[in-house]
Amino acid sequence: MAHNHGHHDHHHHGSSNIKVAFFLNLGFTILEFVGGFWINSVAVMSDALHDLGDSLSLGLAWYFEKLSKKGSDRNFSYGYKRFSLLGAVVNSVILLVGSFIILSEAIPRIWNPEPVNATGMIGFAILGILVNGAAVLRLKSDDSINERVVRLHLLEDVLGWIAVLVGGIILYFFDWPILDPLLSVGITLFVLYNVVKNLRQSLKILLQGTPAHINTEEIQERILKLPEVESLHDLHIWTMDGTYHVLTLHAVVKQNITLEQTESIKRRIRELMADLSVHHVTVELEVPGYMCIHEECSNPNSD
Known part of the structure; x- marks a missing residue:
């Protein structure tokens, strides 16, 4: 009985941390989309798309961690764990569509660059590093699979915002507006790479493939x-x-x-x-x- 009680406390603690990270990330994502339009930066918009994906992942992780506690019933004898696959597929489709929208906006700007508010770009990058860094620290002490995966995604976000920060600093001192769409394309391709990888993993699970680490x-x-x-x-x-x-x-x-x-x-x-x-x-x-x-x-x- 003591073991079960401790297990419950750990999941409650983990679910609470994911919940905080979710609202932190989602609030900032909305701010990013608004700010990206305001400062006319497709690089910020691309990172906003990346953060949207992580917000969806956080929300689904939080929801399904709570749902999985229901265990099995007459409708789902194995419980509700497999529902997370549905969330992963929906998440991937949203990111795929969003990525192509961002690319359709960014690629033409490579040939016809538009002026960007470099100061606003730097400000959003610093805020992005702080927000995502805070979310990483929130999940630092947790060791469940869900929390480790989410923590990895948030670390990727921090690296993406560091790239935007470097780009913003360069644009502040040099009139190179082409740098903004180039950053956008790079970040979006990185998002697409991860989306395709996650989709392949999800489809393998749906087709009942053998887990990769098991021989x-x-x-x-x-x-x-x-x-x-x-x-x-x-x-x-x-x-x-x-x-x-x-x-x-x-x-x-x-x-x-x-x-x-x-x-x-x-x-x-x-x-x-x-x-x-x-x-x-x-x-x-x-x-x-x-x-x-x-x-x-x-x-x-x-x-």
């Missing part, structure tokens, strides 16, 4: 080292949301083993999977001479 051959080797296990088949591993992994398998064991021994085998198989972050393991044990057909096993020698 099925290694899993088989580990389990086959158990003296009672003779062979394996129907081994399948997939992930619910990129962090919660599921494994099912059929193991052929020696005959004449006791009920206590079967439970021991299952327990040891689950222990072997613990360091691979496989959270849900379903083991079907069979004895030699029985053939498994789909989910039902029958004795081929029986009438």
